[in-house]
Amino acid sequence: MKILLATFWMTPHVGGVWNYMQQLKEKLDSFGHEVDLLGYGEGYKYVHIINENRRIEKDKLIPLSTAKLLEQNYSSKYADPVVKYYELLCYFYELGVRNLGLEKYDLIHTQDVFSTVCINRIKPKTTALVATLHGCVAHEMKHYVTHVHKTPTSNLACGYFDKLEFDGATSAEITIVANEWMKNTLTREFHVPAKQLKVYHYGYETESFLKRMNEITDIQRPTDKKVIIYTGRLNEYKGVHHLIGALSELKRTRDDWVCWIVGDGPKELELKNKSKAEGLESDVIFMGRRDDVPYLLSLSDIFVLPTLMENQPLSVIEAQISGKAVIASDVGGVPEIIEHGITGVLSPAGDEQMLTMHINYLLENESYMKTLGLNAQKWGLEHWSPDKAVQKVLGVYENALCKKRNK
Incomplete structure (x- = not known):
């Protein structure tokens, strides 16, 4: 199976998402699958497939994206600067990923709501999509704006990130979360259907550690x-x-x-x-x-x-x-x-x-x-047995491929 593990965040980076992607790739490779890693590069200046050292510089996409934004007249949506910032990053991400190409993948496994929503809009219709949500972006962004910028989160931004959380949790064939807390947050606060979610904790390569x-x-x-x-x-x-x-x-x-x-x-x-x-x-x-x-x-x-x-x-x-x-x-x-x-x-x-x-x-x-x-x-x-965890992920992949074929 040809698999793309994708995140919206900068890669490589210090933190759980990147470590999870690396360890998952290593295990999937050992089972004979072909796995690529995709994300934003340093400073969000480019989108790249890390293991192939292929990248698309954001600077080359700016003229096209600016024209698109003007054409679609997003002025009301961009009244909030935080929303504007992330919408621009999403648009650059989509353009970059589209240029890098998604046609060869049987399945794409995204690692956050941003990459899930973006890739769902541009992936081939025959490619299955699985999402793992490593945290609640809506909570994190509201906290960041309120406590870092010391300004109340606008109603526009709150609505934007709440919708993003719902869309990111429901766009894939199957969405994986690590615990009951995250499942309950998504179902109770963001009204994500419980049948969309699978609760599987992370594995970890304990022997190597x-x-x-x-x-x-x-x-x-x-x-x-x-x-x-x-x-x-x-x-x-x-x-x-x-x-x-x-x-x-x-x-x-x-x-x-x-x-x-x-x-x-x-x-x-x-x-x-x-x-x-x-x-x-x-x-x-x-x-x-x-x-x-x-x-x-x-x-x-x-x-x-x-x-x-x-x-x-x-x-x-x-x-x-x-x-x-x-x-x-x-x-x-x-x-x-x-x-x-x-x-x-x-x-x-x-x-x-x-x-x-x-x-x-x-x-x-x-x-x-x-x-x-x-x-x-x-x-x-x-x-944290890695073998048990990867077997569960592979089971999700098979279910997602089956759902895609039956649509």
């Missing part, structure tokens, strides 16, 4: 301190600013710890400045984007995800596989993968006082901290 934990790099852990670690994007809704706030409070009572912040993103400078202002320059170390996350986790003691919204975070999966005590916010699908007090600790999102208390308790009770890590690893190695 465990091997990479032993690939030593230039980082060494301090001999006299415990290591707290965060891995992921540095954006508003990951809540890293709350972690820094909690660590500022923790330092008032103890200094037997250091925190590694691994990742990059739009909030990096702001977070560094906050850390400096709180007097944490020697306690909180920003490591930037790195390729040795498995090894860094092996050196760590406590993993913290202070996120404000989440679906099924890859970072928690990796921390579980590496056998670390996990403290994560009780949002989205996180409570479905952490049993509080058994395989990790759930903490109220945005509550810095409770986060400080949880971190302090684990530092104070090392045997309990290690027990949480061992429990998490035992559960994770079984639950």
Whole structure:
């Protein structure tokens, strides 16, 4: 089978979607399928098929897209600048993907609502479409506009992203979501028919990850301190600013710890400045984007995800596989993968006082901290089996092809 795994987001990037696409491709390739990876390139300047190193530069599409926008007279829709920005990106994406060509694929598996809606409009009629939704874009965009730009989300933008969520969840033959939280969000809030959705959690290449934990790099852990670690994007809704706030409070009572912040993103400078202002320059170390996350986790003691919204975070999966005590916010699908007090600790999102208390308790009770890590690893190695997960995805592919043939 010839398969295209497609996302609207920049690729490659740090984060769960890109890791999922890479691991899924590797497994599908091993079963004899031909798999390509597609997404926007760096800075949203081009659309490319990554594994073939083929790209279409956005600059070459601007004259055509501008003429099209004028012709269709989208002035009322573009009254909101956020809507305008994403509509332009969608149009460039469609033009780029159309130029790269979709005719050879038996099935396209999209990874977000944007790519699902765009590709559904331009794909060949005989090509089956499956979507996996890794999060709720409507929630994320409303949060981003309200809390990052500090302006209320306009009714126009709210309606736009709500419709996008519904269209993205219903345009494919079958839509996959990772947990019951996401399914309930789509069915109750966006009125997506339940029969459209399949709930299958992600698989993860656990053996490869465990091997990479032993690939030593230039980082060494301090001999006299415990290591707290965060891995992921540095954006508003990951809540890293709350972690820094909690660590500022923790330092008032103890200094037997250091925190590694691994990742990059739009909030990096702001977070560094906050850390400096709180007097944490020697306690909180920003490591930037790195390729040795498995090894860094092996050196760590406590993993913290202070996120404000989440679906099924890859970072928690990796921390579980590496056998670390996990403290994560009780949002989205996180409570479905952490049993509080058994395989990790759930903490109220945005509550810095409770986060400080949880971190302090684990530092104070090392045997309990290690027990949480061992429990998490035992559960994770079984639950995140990649072979089981890929077999379920292949079953969805066959059902989608059957539905397409019978239309």
